[in-house]
Amino acid sequence: MDTKITILQAILIGLFYWFRGCRFGYTFGVVTIFSPLPAALWVGIVLGDIPTAMKVGAALQLIYLGLLVPGGAAPSDPTIAALVSCSVAVVSKTNINAAVALAVPIGLLGVQINNIEYIINGFLASKTDKNVEEADTRGMFRTSVIYPSAYKLILYAIPMTLVLYFGAAQIGGLINMIPQTILNGLNLAGAVLPAVGFAIIVQQIGKKSLLPYFLAAFFLEQYSGIPTLAIALGGLFLAYLHITFTSDSSKAAKEA
Template sequence: MQISIFQAILIGLVYYLGNSTWLFGVGYYTMYRPLVNGFFVGLILGNPVLGTMIGATINLMYLGFISAGGALPGDPCLAGTLGTAIAIASGIEPEAAVALAVPIGLLGTLIWYAKMTVNALFVHKADQYAEEGNTKGIAFMDIVPPQIFLFIITFFPVFFAALYGPTAIKSAIDFLGANVLNCLIVIGGMMPALGIAMNLKAIFKGDNRVFYFLGFLLTVYLKLDIIAVGLFGVVLTFIYMKLKKGGNEVVR
């Protein structure tokens, strides 16, 4: 499948919006996730179901993803956006797409650190405006230059990668043969287990273990779906937090 220029433009916009705080943070807090941006990339390429499947598979790898103190171990947004686009256009399996998404996500850290470094310059300029009492200058430095720079470093790399990357990947896979593709599928099948393990490490502590096993029992023995288990979790969390306050407040 050949990605058109218009489709590449839209895919580049998906990655830009996924890194931006426009729309009251809707972009960063939703489209940053591979499950969501995978759907939009699939929609752009005419196969939203496959895009969601690939995005969900990549998302499993980032279940325990934490970006603390300005450090970014990998870029889920780039992995999901570009990984899904290349996978659909190249016709490779979702498991193999995960193996490709890992190095793509690591390359995304370069974009992240470039953004953080240059944005620091805009903050210093905003500080000068603050000392002068120039509120319009503060608002300008908070919005316009950072968004222009963010658009440049996010849109154009993904645009060109989406436009020319799938052809190069497909040619490389055809040259290397089926054995290499099978290896990518095996490796990609193992990567989601890493994300699940990281997530379990975060939640499998103290009293949280009880809720984990309760959810497991509700799913296995009572055959409840994920929505029902989630609603049980909300109710039990409310009760737990009330009880945890001790004698100061009684559950009514």
């Protein structure tokens, strides 16, 4: 049965999206707090169902595993995708794969919001340059900190709050009303999408000499029964050995 998100819960999730829009600690935050899993954890805490939110977040994390943002040109926005799809899955008890499939168009919509932000930032940047020329420190603080934080409340937090408060349960209800044949297709798409993320990250690895490590870790995790954390720690150890020995051999070759 669908439940309704309270206005306080919607505001708290909206503020997370505002925090992402402000990009505090951008370099570290892109791969940590702004990725799907932390967003899913926040949704789970706010809505009181961490397991469901984290299941959706984990699937989305795989989809966006190889996401690159060259020059700020993001192909999708994983944060809004996670916040909305996890909220829909929690309040409506929607099938997880269907919620994952829902995240893809939502992520594309988030990119358009980002583009609006870049336009506004360009205007503020010109104002900041003028303040720098005039040595106006207060003006610089306003145009680089105060104004961006304020307009991003309107651009990010308020729309997210309204969408979740008025629409999360309705979206989930619509998904639950979809005929089973179409829903099976959504479930299949949601199950396949994480493989796309794996394919992107494998493509980024690039070097054929590194692919055996990737495949070995995959088969170990699937068939050995060894905990994922143990495999990850073993991978760090092997990576250290690989870098150590390959760098030594390259140095020796240069010296010879």
